[in-house]
Amino acid sequence: MTTNAIILESARNFVDWFGKDALVEARQHADELQQAGNTEAHDTWMQISEQVKCLVEDGIEAPED
Numbered sequence: 001m002t003t004n005a006i007i008l009e010s011a012r013n014f015v016d017w018f019g020k021d022a023l024v025e026a027r028q029h030a031d032e033l034q035q036a037g038n039t040e041a042h043d044t045w046m047q048i049s050e051q052v053k054c055l056v057e058d059g060i061e062a063p064e065d
Helices: 004-035 039-057
Strands: none
Touching: 004 039
């Protein structure tokens, strides 16, 4: 089981790495895991994508290069 702190840290890292594209990238990763049959990892990445969405909506987005 993944803790909320790890989910939030992962989401922040994803926003740092992908900026405005973080949500799309996180959901794509979740979809790939689901297609591979990894339900637990898919569920975790859906939680991460929800946190990414909140961070981006709140304006906590990495600056563009």
